[in-house]
Amino acid sequence: MKHKRITMKEIAEEAGVAKSTVSRYFNDGYVKEETREKIRKIIEAHDYEPSAAASNLKAKETKTIGIIAPTINSNTSSRLLTSINAYLKEKGYTVILIDTDHDINDEIRSIQYFESLRVDGIILVATNINLIHQKLVHESQIPILIVAQHFKNGVSIIYDDYRAGYAAGEYAAKMGHENVLFLGVNRVDEAVGVQRRKGVLEALEEYGVPKIHMRETDFSFSKTRKVIRHYLEDHHPTMIIAATDNLALACYKEIAEKGLRVPEDISLIGFGGYEVSELITPSLCTYRFDYELAGKMAGATILSLIKGDPVATTQVIGFRKIEGGSVQDRRKKGEAK
Amino acid sequence: MKHKRITMKEIAEEAGVAKSTVSRYFNDGYVKEETREKIRKIIEAHDYEPSAAASNLKAKETKTIGIIAPTINSNTSSRLLTSINAYLKEKGYTVILIDTDHDINDEIRSIQYFESLRVDGIILVATNINLIHQKLVHESQIPILIVAQHFKNGVSIIYDDYRAGYAAGEYAAKMGHENVLFLGVNRVDEAVGVQRRKGVLEALEEYGVPKIHMRETDFSFSKTRKVIRHYLEDHHPTMIIAATDNLALACYKEIAEKGLRVPEDISLIGFGGYEVSELITPSLCTYRFDYELAGKMAGATILSLIKGDPVATTQVIGFRKIEGGSVQDRRKKGEAK
Incomplete structure (x- = not known):
């Protein structure tokens, strides 16, 4: 074991990640499991002990969350987005939204755009998950939450x-x-x-x-x-x-x-x-x-991801029947209970 | 008349504006009338002739438009926003939206936020115009278009x-x-x-x-x-x-x-x-x-403002009656034609 003192910058270089990632590691912020493991090994090998100053040096937050949605011109989508927005605003975040108009390529560009803005987290309301999404989410150093579609390799909130x-x-x-x-x-x-x-x-x-x-x-x-x-x-x-x-x-x-x-x-x-x-x-x-609940859960979940708190990989939103008067009972007499 | 050669930086300092504003002036971009006049006078006084290089130096565009809306959870608002988005996307712009949830203070913060992102233009879908809006729009170096409310001191698109x-x-x-x-x-x-x-x-x-x-x-x-x-x-x-x-x-x-x-x-x-x-x-x-038309006009108008093309200060969107069957003719016989 080498006893050379190593800086955060050197750890970042050796792990091949940004210095901000190392900073997040020390501040219990979001770091992908694989990266976390890499950093842990480097620290062990070098017997690194962070200075108090460094450990207080928070990764710079922008207090901004990016949302990507396929449309805002649908009843269900509007209700979900309004609920996410209200929740995160209350928590002091600026929420910025990109409407992709059902264009999958635009979803990918939007993830990259939000990364360039250094938003703290991204919520993607998806109609479809493909390999490019998986790769992007895998590579991103910013937490990404998928809503409305099941996402095998990450965190998602789905309707049942x-x-x-x-x-x-x-x-x-x-x-x-x-x-x-x-x-x-x-x-x-x-x-x-x-x-x-x-x-x-x-x-x-x-x-x-x-x-x-x-x-x-x-x-x-x-x-x-x-x-x-x-x-x-x-x-x-x-x-x-x-x-x-x-x-x-x-x-x-x-x-x-x-x-x-x-x-x-x-x-x-x-x-x-x-x-x-x-x-x-x-x-x-x-x-x-319950779209309002889904919105609140999405807001709470992205904040948990940012803080590095544990979250369920899949959360399922339930449903209920609203009776109405549009269904006729056609059971034969005697059949009905 | 002094014949000292002056740089763009010096013009900016003397006019008390950003260098990018001077650059926009030389490239026929958007500069407020008052500022334009100031710059013109400084140039005259110094007999400035821009070099070819400087005049080709475009003000840095981000190809991004910010939209601020009071809600996305209403039929008319969703249709308008979807139409603006589609128009500007087609023109190669990234459109980012902030939903203020009817919070006027948030409108003001959002204008400032978009300015910090250096968006090329801002569209504010308003429910109300107050003095703070007027001051902000007046001071902003970024073109701002107001939709849905009449704005005396700027450019707006309104419904009749x-x-x-x-x-x-x-x-x-x-x-x-x-x-x-x-x-x-x-x-x-x-x-x-x-x-x-x-x-x-x-x-x-x-x-x-x-x-x-x-x-x-x-x-x-x-x-x-x-x-x-x-x-x-x-x-x-x-x-x-x-x-x-x-x-x-x-x-x-x-x-x-x-x-x-x-x-x-x-x-x-x-x-x-x-x-x-x-x-x-x-x-x-x-x-x-015609909300779809209003959206297209809003998109076209903000692009004109960015380029410095002339635009009408107020554009009015017309309406038409959709007959339906919900109105009874209660005219007395003989009165009807």
Whole structure:
């Protein structure tokens, strides 16, 4: 063991990291496990003891958090972002937001941009996680939290889309619906497009619903109305389960325009629990995630990551059913309990 | 006239401005009129001729625009912001957004924060303009554009709230409504709370509507429902003009819960033209501003300000009526054309 006294700068050089990382190490700030181990070994080898001054020398904080979101023009996204913002503002942080407009390349540029601003932490509201994200998050010296999609190699907060989907499918089956359309969105969106859909379809199958159809749309009213109009021309479902409340609202309109009634002719279930879904008549039966809670948890979690406090790698946000009046009970008499 | 050769640095010192401002002056970038005049005089006095090198030395651009908004959790605000973002992204800019959550002090801090980041321009979506704003905008060396409120001492883009309000009031009167409630919001919001309200009430008065009432709420569903429920207990308006579509949607619900019908018992008019207002039955008669156009104009205007191109100090966004089925024609027979 060499007994040469080594400086923070030399530790940083030997570990191949920035001096600020070494400083964070000494101040119990966020340092990736792998880097932490490297620094620990160098210190051991050199028998380094930090001076009191050095250990008080905090890594420079900017008190700024960067958020990257795919859109701000959606009910659920707006509510989540508003909640994150309120939480972090209260804690004294400046929150800056980049809206990528669903452009994945822009997400990557935005991570790099926030790194150049030396924000203290980054929250990425994702629609999809690919290899580049994994590499970037792995290499970043700034803590990154992923929200809305599951992230195997890091920390994420997710909505329980599979189980919410399953609950909706199960409810439709138990209410005696035998001819059900699931109206989904593109599968590029892993959470809504894949997990929610999977939950609905598996429940419908497991409960032996004889007729299960599936149509795909995007998140827009106009496309959705066209898809539903076309579908209703030669199909007669008793239930439509729509992947979001917005899609369900488009169904209301098309059902009304065909002279049919909700729920007497066609029942409807959505996901989201938008305030407006309560205001239509009959109000929509919908499965609601707690976006306000998700926002607070995201805020608390990024602060924990920055401080180096322990956090769960995956935190799951639950849901609840909002009854509404849009589902008809079609169970035969005697079948109902 | 002294014939001493002066450097850009010396001009900056003499004018009491940053060197980058002088550089912008020589490169036809944005420099406030007052500063421009100062620099011009110093140059004249010293007979300065910039070298080719200096005149090619562009002021350092960051290709970043900062947006400050009171909320992202409203239909109109989200649409405007999404449109600004898309326009500027296409032009190669990074757009970063701060959501002040209706906190005016935060607007001021955000302007200063964006200045410290050396963004090329700032767009402030305002709910209210006070003296501090005026001072900040006046002192800032970075171009600032105000959207949604009129700004006497600078450049702004506004919605034609007064005329839209007037058009709605006029329409209600011309359709024979004699007992009209205007449901407004707090007057801290100059555009919606003052101008829109003023337009509605002036039209109703000018057309001689005998019973005009006025109630105030905030932008939330729950408060609005409470206000309307209470009002309908001992009033029987034939028409409610609501300051936003959201308020009108809350009225639908309360009217339905009282066992009344739209428009047979009570007619409704809103402002906003949210997609969802088309989806309820009967669809809402509403006055819609072109938020997408406003976003594009805001993007184009801030770029013009940065380049130093001429811009109108006030640009007004027009509106159109979306008919809907929520207004009853109460004109007596023979009166209708």
